[in-house]
Amino acid sequence: MSEEQKLSANEPLKLNSNFLRGTLAEDFADVSTGNISADNQQLSKFHGMYVQDDRDVRAGRRKKKLEKAYSFLIRVRxxxxxxxxxxxxxxxxxxxxxxxxxxxLTTRQAFQLHGVxxxxxxxxxxxxxxxxxxxIAACGDVNxxxxxxxxxxxxxAHAEALKLATEISEHLLPRTGAYREIFLDGDKVASNEEEEEPIYGKTYLPRKFKITVAVPPSNDVDIYAHCLSFIAILEGGKVVGYNVSVGGGMGMTHGQEDTFPRTADVIGFCTPEQAVDVAEKVVLVQRDFGDRCNRKHARLKYTVERMGADGxxxxxxxxxxxxxxxTRPFxxxxxxxxxxxxxxxNGNSHLNLFIPGGRVVDTPAFPTKTGLREIAKIHDGDFRLSANQNLVIxxxxxxxxxxxxxxxxxxKLSDTHVKSALRLNSIACVALPxxxxxxxxxERYLPDLITELEETIESAGLRHDAITIRMTGCPNGCGRPFLGEIAFVGRAPGKYNVYLGGGFHGERLNKLYRESVPGGEIKALLSPLIEDYAKQRQDxxxxxxxxxxAGYVAETTAGNNFHLNVAQ
Known part of the structure; x- marks a missing residue:
């Protein structure tokens, strides 16, 4: 094997981890440090957690010769x-x-706890x-x-979509007993048979894998941004099957032109009975043909790009x-x-609340967390987290x-949605600290920036016109920024690459408009475009x-290295 073909470091780590156990149990028991080893940091992701530290206090702790303020992000499946x-x-x-x-509340319809x-x-x-x-499997190289x-x-239709999502999730769960041993009862399940992962094998997938189920006409799960999606086809209000799309993904790396976002290709239709099997086999193809040498090229989108959608x-x-x-029409x-x-x-009611940044917290003005707690005490239905960080009671x-x-x-939760349409269609990742x-x-900056842009939006008469706006602290794409009509991707402290032109339905990538724009200059940069839109748009x-x-940016196509052509 040549140096260029050398497996990434994560591959032997997974192989030698004893099905994701590593020395996690021992590491978690060691309270002399708030951190865990580098290898165990990688393995802990498979169990739904990341090691983080509070970057706001790094410098102060360093001066005092203290360990970083380590804690864990925990993500729920x-x-x-x-x-x-x-x-x-x-x-x-x-x-x-x-x-x-x-x-x-995350953009993957999950809870996250921070600071554990x-x-x-x-x-x-x-x-x-x-x-x-x-x-289990809320992070890591698995579905x-x-x-x-x-x-x-x-x-x-939602009941059918939820049923399929649950069946796929259960079917693609890792079978290792590591999670139960490490976190729950501490005992290895007795068996004379050697442990195995029938779907993943000992090295699991090359990288993370993401699946969605959508019910048109709403694309709120952003099917074009994901590895695999099932698009429900309805006849007479009933789901008769699913169109299948593959090869979407948002992440890229600044300055590395061979990394890029990609929109998924719709490749065919399957019956409801076939859907779980299709999900498994797509995973198997990625397991066997995904890039295990370069983790920056290890997502399914690069496999589909390399093989071609037809291939x-x-x-x-x-x-x-x-x-x-x-493929059926949708x-x-x-x-x-x-x-x-x-x-x-059935006579039941549903209320969709806007949760800024997906952060359920009490503030002096809006005791959201307490209010939802009191509602949960008497509610006899359920709660549904949306893919846009919002909440349905x-x-x-x-x-x-x-x-x-x-x-x-x-x-004070009655009117959470009485906001500008720009704010209601916003997403921000956690980012700092x-x-x-x-x-x-x-997350800490986008609300203030929207307040600045709302001055232009209001004066242009666009308060009720939805524009998707997304911000992330880096180009890894956790908030699906590269599908936003307006998007900001962190480039350096206080500076953002500005992207424009994504499809309102989530079907088209946006394009880089300006690089490294200071936050304080964004309003001046975008206000003329917003005003021009208000005056010149068609019905x-x-x-x-x-x-x-209007020529502010060029249109993109799926799979293009869209970030190469900066608007002049």
Whole structure:
């Protein structure tokens, strides 16, 4: 094997980890440090957690010769983002008891706890287990949390989408007993048979793998941004099957032109009975043909780009033993959330709340966390986390609606969606101070930047016109920035690459408009474009389409190294 073909360091690490055990149990038991070894940091991801430190206090602790302020991010596996009121209450309690007092709703429809110190880690996992929640495969080189469209106003279709998301999640879970041994009972399951991973094998996947299930006309799960997606095809309100898309992905690296975002290709149609099998076989193709030498090229999007969509489909059908059917017609009309109240045919009500940055926290003005806790105490339906970091209080019975409306009023939650459409269509990743990859602020800065842009939006008469706006602290794409009509990607402290022209339905990548723009100059940069859009747009034309038509940026196509051509 040549030097160029040498396996990445993670491959032998996984192979020699004894099915993801490593020395994690011993490391977590060592409270002389808040950190764990570099190898165990990689293995811990498979169990749903990352080591982080508070970068705001790094310099001060360094001067005092103290260890970094290490803690763990814990991510929960919850297919489709659906949890019971009891599970909500447990997570609310854990946030206060062991984390930093807040709950983060992620863009993968999951909870994140931040600030869990090592000595509390195992107990936190055990508390989750008591309400049938876990963190298995929430991170790592495996299939991660499976997303689906909440669609509270399409109950039957949502039920089918959630069923599929749950079945895929369970089918693709790692089979190792490591999680239970390390975090729950500490005992190795007795067996005379050698442990095996029937789907993943000893080295699992080359990189992370992401799956979504969408119900048109809503593309709120952003199917074009993911490795594998199932697009529900409805006839008479019933799901008759799914179009299959493969090869989407958002991450890239600044300055490395062979890394790029890619939109997924729709390659065929499968029946509901075939969907789990299709999911497994796509994973197997990626397991066998993904790049295990260069982790920057190890995602499925690069496998599909290298093989071609048709070539990948041919290999998939070889693994399946049957052919996919021809793609069925479908249409998306947005990739945002539907806010406010809706009712279904069963008489139940659903309320979609806007949660800024997905951060459930109490502030003096808006005691959101307390309000949702009180609602959970009486709610007899469920909660659904959206892929846009928002929350649906779902299946509110007629008997409970009046009580819940009173609590919404009491805790100032009634009008969370009475905001500009720009703000309601925003996403920000966590970034600083905890993410080790962040180059610039995101969650803490985007609300202020939107406030500045709203001055232009209001004066241009665009308050109620939806424009998707996304910000991330680095180019790894956790907030799916490269599909935003307007997006900001951290380049350095206080500086952002500005992207324009993504498709409103999530179907088209945006294009780099300006590099390394200081935050204080963004309003001046974008205001003329926004004003031009207000004056020159055609009927029904979205902002992303306008900036392409007007020549501010060129249109992109799937798989292009879109970031190469900077607008002049």
């Amino acid at each position: 919850m297919p489709g983002g659906v949890v019971t009121p009891g599970q909500w209450l447990k997570m609310d309690w854990l946030a206060d008891e062991y984390a930093n007092g807040t709950l983060k 110190i090592k000595r509390n880690l195992v107990q936190t996992i055990r508390e989750m287990d008591s309400v049938v929640l876990d963190t 991660r949390n499976v997303m689906c469209n909440p669609n509270p106003h399409q109950s039957e 990948f489909k041919d290999k998939l059908e070889e693994y399946l033993g049957y052919a996919l059917q021809e 249409e998306f009309t947005s990739n945002g959330d539907r806010y406010g109240w809706t009712e279904d045919a 779902a299946n509110i019975s007629p008997e409970k609606r009046e009580q819940i409306e009173a609590l919404l009023e009491q805790y 905890t993410c080790g990859l962040a180059l610039a602020e995101s 029904g034309e979205h902002f992303g389409d306008f900036v392409v038509r």
